[in-house]
Amino acid sequence: MNRVTKIEVCTNNLFLGTKHVCNQVADNYPDIEVTEWECLGYCHLCYRQPAVLINDTEYVQTDKPEELWKLVQEQIEKRNTKL
Template sequence: MKKIKYCCRNFKHGSKSVFKTLKQEFPDLKQKKKDCLGNCKLCSKQCIVMIGKTEVVVAPTAEVLYAKLKHRIG
């Protein structure tokens, strides 16, 4: 899987717990915290991550985001 990028400003919506959980479960997975991903409209309302340079994954809660990412990882 490509690198997963997280917006630090989105951590308040719950993506921080997803980052920490995936880091523990998949230590070899490439993850990076960025100050801003440039998707502020989505980021201000939902949990969001970027996979690679273009693919955005959005979910209403951290639990749903985690499930989507875990499914992608395998």
């Protein structure tokens, strides 16, 4: 698996708590680029639940922002930790 180098979020998804997730990533993992876009092209999904796009290819969505933060954090730790 590739290292997590980028987290992207749709600005229309921020009201669902995704802004907090982006802030957590930026605060805890300064080497990971966090970008807010007007649209990621997942409109049919993105307006329903907190979601981010990891490394341009992995759309991750959960019911609650706390769950999203935990899942993103797990992916970062799993994939960015040197063995």
